[in-house]
Amino acid sequence: MAGTYSLEVTDTIASSVGSWNDAVDCGSSFSNAKLTSDGWATQRACFGGNNPNNIAIRFTFSLVAASIRLDGGPLIAFAGLPNGWRPTSAQLAVFLKSFNGITQCFIQFDAATEQSVTLFNGNKTFTNPNSLSALDLFNNGCGDSCVSSQVFSDLTIQGIGAAVKITGNYTIDAVTSYLTPNPLTIGKNLATGNDLPDLLEIHAPNLDQVTSVNLAWTDKNSVPHTINIPASQFPVHTPTIIVIHIIPIPPFFPPRTTPNVTVTGTTFSGSVPLGTLTIQFETGSGIYRIVKNKRNDTLYLGSTSVHWVNVYNIIELTDEYEEMVPINPVLLTQQGLPEEEIVEDDPAFFVQSTSTSAPDTNDVKIPDPFVELGYIGG
Amino acid sequence: MQLRDHDPITLDKFNGLWAREDPDNTPLDHFQDCQNVRHIGNSSFGTRDGIGISQDVLVPLSNVKRIYNYPMQDGNTLIVLVKNDADQGEIHHVVDENTTFGPVLTVAQMDDFAFVPYAGRAYISPFTDFSNGELTMQKGVQNEFVYVYNGDGTQARKIAGSPLTGTLTIANGAAGHTDPGLHIFGFVSETDTGFLAAPGALASFTTLSTNSVSFGTVPVSADPHVIKRHLVASKAIVGFNGDVTGYQLFFVPNATINDNTSLFLNNVSFYDADLLDDASHLIDNFTSVPAGAVLSIYHNRLCIAATYNDISLIQVSAEGEPEAISQIDGLIVVPLDGNPITNIQELRDVMYVFKRSRTVAFVDNGDVPSSWQMVVIDNALGTCVHGVATVLDSGSASVDYLAVCSYAGVILFNGQFIIPELSWKIEEYWRTLERNDFDLIQIVNAPIQKEFYIVLPTRLLLSGNYSLGMDPKSMRWEPWGYIMGVNTVAIHNIDEIILGADLG
Numbered sequence: 075m076a077g078t079y080s081l082e083v084t085d086t087i088a089s090s091v092g093s094w095n096d097a098v099d100c101g102s103s104f105s106n107a108k109l110t111s112d113g114w115a116t117q118r119a120c121f122g123g124n125n126p127n128n129i130a131i132r133f134t135f136s137l138v139a140a141s142i143r144l145d146g147g148p149l150i151a152f153a154g155l156p157n158g159w160r161p162t163s164a165q166l167a168v169f170l171k172s173f174n175g176i177t178q179c180f181i182q183f184d185a186a187t188e189q190s191v192t193l194f195n196g197n198k199t200f201t202n203p204n205s206l207s208a209l210d211l212f213n214n215g216c217g218d219s220c221v222s223s224q225v226f227s228d229l230t231i232q233g234i235g236a237a238v239k240i241t242g243n244y245t246i247d248a249v250t251s252y253l254t255p256n257p258l259t260i261g262k263n264l265a266t267g268n269d270l271p272d273l274l275e276i277h278a279p280n281l282d283q284v285t286s287v288n289l290a291w292t293d294k295n296s297v298p299h300t301i302n303i304p305a306s307q308f309p310v311h312t313p314t315i316i317v318i319h320i321i322p323i324p325p326f327f328p329p330r331t332t333p334n335v336t337v338t339g340t341t342f343s344g345s346v347p348l349g350t351l352t353i354q355f356e357t358g359s360g361i362y363r364i365v366k367n368k369r370n371d372t373l374y375l376g377s378t379s380v381h382w383v384n385v386y387n388i389i390e391l392t393d394e395y396e397e398m399v400p401i402n403p404v405l406l407t408q409q410g411l412p413e414e415e416i417v418e419d420d421p422a423f424f425v426q427s428t429s430t431s432a433p434d435t436n437d438v439k440i441p442d443p444f445v446e447l448g449y450i451g452g
Numbered sequence: 453m454q455l456r457d458h459d460p461i462t463l464d465k466f467n468g469l470w471a472r473e474d475p476d477n478t479p480l481d482h483f484q485d486c487q488n489v490r491h492i493g494n495s496s497f498g499t500r501d502g503i504g505i506s507q508d509v510l511v512p513l514s515n516v517k518r519i520y521n522y523p524m525q526d527g528n529t530l531i532v533l534v535k536n537d538a539d540q541g542e543i544h545h546v547v548d549e550n551t552t553f554g555p556v557l558t559v560a561q562m563d564d565f566a567f568v569p570y571a572g573r574a575y576i577s578p579f580t581d582f583s584n585g586e587l588t589m590q591k592g593v594q595n596e597f598v599y600v601y602n603g604d605g606t607q608a609r610k611i612a613g614s615p616l617t618g619t620l621t622i623a624n625g626a627a628g629h630t631d632p633g634l635h636i637f638g639f640v641s642e643t644d645t646g647f648l649a650a651p652g653a654l655a656s657f658t659t660l661s662t663n664s665v666s667f668g669t670v671p672v673s674a675d676p677h678v679i680k681r682h683l684v685a686s687k688a689i690v691g692f693n694g695d696v697t698g699y700q701l702f703f704v705p706n707a708t709i710n711d712n713t714s715l716f717l718n719n720v721s722f723y724d725a726d727l728l729d730d731a732s733h734l735i736d737n738f739t740s741v742p743a744g745a746v747l748s749i750y751h752n753r754l755c756i757a758a759t760y761n762d763i764s765l766i767q768v769s770a771e772g773e774p775e776a777i778s779q780i781d782g783l784i785v786v787p788l789d790g791n792p793i794t795n796i797q798e799l800r801d802v803m804y805v806f807k808r809s810r811t812v813a814f815v816d817n818g819d820v821p822s823s824w825q826m827v828v829i830d831n832a833l834g835t836c837v838h839g840v841a842t843v844l845d846s847g848s849a850s851v852d853y854l855a856v857c858s859y860a861g862v863i864l865f866n867g868q869f870i871i872p873e874l875s876w877k878i879e880e881y882w883r884t885l886e887r888n889d890f891d892l893i894q895i896v897n898a899p900i901q902k903e904f905y906i907v908l909p910t911r912l913l914l915s916g917n918y919s920l921g922m923d924p925k926s927m928r929w930e931p932w933g934y935i936m937g938v939n940t941v942a943i944h945n946i947d948e949i950i951l952g953a954d955l956g
Contacts (some may be wrong), residue, residue: 358936359514360504361532361546364949368502373936374512378527435505441935443499448470448478
């Protein structure tokens with residue numbers, strides 16, 4: 075699937091370098107930071123002082139407010155983009171208006187991706203030569219930077235005005251991913267009493283910008299819990315693999331609700347299901363009997379509780395929004411609540427189990443028999 | 453080797469854990485600390501016995517919360533509470549190692565359940581924890597009821613039931629006999645557990661001396677467990693006031709419909725003198741019985757206590773009719789003190805009622821339960837919901853005593869608490885147990901092994917060996933630990949000790 079998009083500036087996030095003096099007519103017809111009906115955004119910056127040699131205007135795009143149109147449709151927010159949305163091209167259109175003394179300007183997506191322009195009072199376009207992630211597109215924004223080698227007197231006013239718009243083409247990535255091992259068995263090894271390996275590998279493209287993995291669930295008392303695993307704690311982090319520890323911390327097990335695993339911060343927007351994870355843990359729960367003169371304990375091994383876990387992927391917003399958006403609402407809208415383990419809850423249901431197949435069991439040593447005698451005084 | 457001036461000390465007896473007062477004062481024949489050892493004979497010890505699995509099926513039950521021995525008419529089985537992944541309580545019936553029925557009952561808030569077997573059936577009452585300030589108490593789940601399970605894998609159902617409703621058609625039948633005059637007629641439904649609902653579909657009809665009576669449009673019950681319907685009638689009424697509910701009703705002999713489908717019962721003849729079996733008391737019975745934290749049997753009566761709304765109320769059924777509980781005279785109130793009733797146990801024909809720190813008694817005087825007089829036994833000692841030892845397959849008393857877990861320790865009770873307590877040697881150990889978690893304690897008495905087995909809130913199993921005598925100084929205590937931890941214990945088939953473990 076592919077199409078066109080256009081990004082629009084909101085008037086709360088534009089910025090400029092320079093000192094704007096309302097008492098001085100900058101000579102521009104531009105008003106300050108305004109979004110016009112046709113998607114153009116305007117901004118102006120002026121200097122009225124000594125030795126100003128750099129004036130810049132930067133536009134960024136809101137990740138929260140509705141700021142992007144797909145195929146001429148209504149404005150939607152970043153989180154509302156379809157799963158796997160990725161820009162394939164980005165073209166910056168700028169209308170520059172210069173004032174006294176400006177001889178050269180650059181229009182840019184970011185400080186390292188710019189193009190020199192000399193045409194003033196007219197339209198100029200610049201196609202980004204690099205491949206962009208959705209996050210880059212929004213966070214980097216666009217702008218212009220103008221310089222002058224001239225020195226003006228105090229009364230000399232210099233300035234620029236700019237109107238910008240970003241348009242381009244997009245595609246929808248069909249992201250393939252998988253989790254391994256799946257199912258993942260964690261907790262105690264009942265045979266040895268040692269902790270089982272708890273490493274989960276997340277395989278997917280474009281993982282290099284993931285900043286954290288979140289697990290959110292509610293315990294049996296309906297108390298919500300969240301574990302945030304920052305990227306600094308990933309044992310492995312490559313563009314295609316993330317490895318995390320799944321830690322069996324009470325009251326995580328057994329959770330009352332299916333835990334949601336989300337990764338935060340990727341190059342694609344929206345939400346991409348990375349797979350379904352089955353978590354098992356050895357508990358040894360079950361019904362036992364004391365056997366006279368038996369020299370070990372035989373425990374159930376197969377009676378592990380199984381929980382299906384949906385793994386979601388959401389984009390990083392900004393630091394202050396990270397904790398507020400653990401699950402992408404669009405994904406929930408499209409897919410509903412995370413799939414849960416099939417639980418037969420029909421009260422009329424009953425099963426007669428007459429299987430003669432033996433359950434999985436494990437013989438373990440009786441743990442640490444010891445006695446500590448009374449004090450033998452001298 | 454013998455050092456100068458030091459005489460060798462021979463340790464040839466080991467009498468278990470000693471955990472009271474200063475550890476330095478631990479007698480030489482006791483342990484300051486121990487785990488997973490058991491006694492062998494009178495003086496030796498070794499590693500405790502291991503455990504084996506109890507279910508030989510591909511998918512055994514897991515997350516087990518409570519197990520009771522469920523004696524049926526043809527053998528011993530287990531009734532088990534597990535928590536499913538939706539955190540709902542499910543009751544399963546483990547018939548043997550290869551056969552399990554269930555869930556036969558699912559209740560969302562059921563964290564524990566009270567149980568009593570009666571006539572091969574299982575009476576089940578779901579309960580859970582509630583907070584009252586700093587006190588955690590157990591009482592019946594709100595808006596839940598006592599259930600009965602027939603033991604055959606079918607779903608458990610609420611005990612009791614509603615009366616039949618409908619419009620009865622009455623006409624003179626074939627030649628026969630009645631005492632002529634106006635009678636009130638109705639029908640009583642009977643379930644497969646023998647519960648008789650209140651008379652319903654009441655109607656008046658004037659009979660003739662030379663004719664029998666026939667009934668049409670006999671109502672059927674929506675309860676699939678109804679298997680019979682009985683005709684009830686008043687004696688001939690002189691000066692009928694028009695209120696069909698205000699007269700004494702009797703079962704009419706030989707006037708039963710042995711199904712729940714037929715719509716008629718024809719040609720019934722009877723004389724008023726035949727009306728001997730009174731059915732009037734059925735009108736006062738609960739149609740569904742609120743769940744409580746305590747179930748017990750006393751004098752063939754089902755006793756339910758600690759309901760959600762009345763923590764000090766005991767609901768007592770009619771004798772031999774566990775589902776027939778009068779809302780008027782089947783109720784007993786234990787003095788209100790903010791603590792719920794935790795246990796009811798019969799001993800020597802007396803019904804002892806326990807709270808966590810109080811014990812009272814009632815005696816069946818042959819009259820209705822509300823007339824039974826209360827006797828205070830102890831105003832300081834009581835027990836918890838699973839704190840009276842289960843003995844063998846059925847119950848309670850062994851050798852004319854109860855073993856009771858109280859805040860003071862494990863105490864023998866023979867009508868009064870016998871001090872010092874059996875757990876005197878481990879007084880400090882016992883007092884470290886969290887009082888609000890005493891509902892997690894469960895005790896069984898295995899007279900064959902001569903041992904108590906007590907599940908502690910710490911998920912350890914405390915073994916109390918009394919082969920040298922059941923007195924405080926002869927008891928030998930040892931805690932046993934398991935990798936998975938245990939949270940319930942039952943005794944099964946005379947001397948088989950069953951343990952259950954949840955996911956914790």
